[in-house]
Amino acid sequence: xxxxxxxxxxxxxxxxxxxxxxxxxxxxxxxxxxxxxxxxxxxxxxxxxxxxxxxxxxxxxxxxxxxxxxxxxxxxxxxxxxxxxxxxxxxxxxxxxxxxxxxxxxxxxxxxxxxxxxxxxxxxxxxxxxxxxxxxxxxxxxxxxxxxxxxxxxxxxxxxxxxxxxxxxxxxxxxxxxxxxxxxxxxxxxxxxxx
Numbered sequence: 281x282x283x284x285x286x287x288x289x290x291x292x293x294x295x296x297x298x299x300x301x302x303x304x305x306x307x308x309x310x311x312x313x314x315x316x317x318x319x320x321x322x323x324x325x326x327x328x329x330x331x332x333x334x335x336x337x338x339x340x341x342x343x344x345x346x347x348x349x350x351x352x353x354x355x356x357x358x359x360x361x362x363x364x365x366x367x368x369x370x371x372x373x374x375x376x377x378x379x380x381x382x383x384x385x386x387x388x389x390x391x392x393x394x395x396x397x398x399x400x401x402x403x404x405x406x407x408x409x410x411x412x413x414x415x416x417x418x419x420x421x422x423x424x425x426x427x428x429x430x431x432x433x434x435x436x437x438x439x440x441x442x443x444x445x446x447x448x449x450x451x452x453x454x455x456x457x458x459x460x461x462x463x464x465x466x467x468x469x470x471x472x473x474x475x
Contacts, residue, residue, distance in 0.1 A: 324409065334359065397427075400424070429457075431457075432454070438453045
């Protein structure tokens with residue numbers, strides 16, 4: 281059976297520093313033949329955002345990005361990255377990444393904020409903290425043009441916890457990053473919880 285959607289795809293251990301080769305092999309063997317590979321990362325951050333970038337390469341978009349969920353960070357000579365705005369400043373935030381061969385199914389009703397943007401990349405897509413660029417989650421994709429859908433829930437609760445200094449170790453904000461090959465089209469706000 282051909283895999284249509286993959287999550288946190290296994291990659292070569294020497295490609296991603298800090299990734300345990302045995303853990304990758306065990307995960308790959310346990311999910312062999314499944315159309316969906318479960319996996320997620322928790323990102324600790326103190327800047328109210330986390331980043332989506334291209335591992336050891338460039339991520340670009342030639343089209344304006346709309347909405348407040350995601351924006352393009354450019355600071356030459358460093359590679360450009362997409363920043364995903366979180367509700368709280370510190371996290372932890374759970375992030376799941378999926379790669380599909382076709383457009384993703386319509387998002388579930390549990391997702392409160394959803395944006396889509398077209399990007400070009402030269403290799404695997406990774407999710408990282410802003411200040412620590414070690415990959416926390418990744419999509420083992422070839423270079424090319426992709427459509428990204430960024431879905432979020434719990435941002436309002438993250439903002440409330442910041443206001444009330446109600447910090448805990450348990451994640452209340454959750455993010456799903458889906459990618460599929462597609463030519464560039466205008467970015468879109470699919471859903472928003474903002475008033």
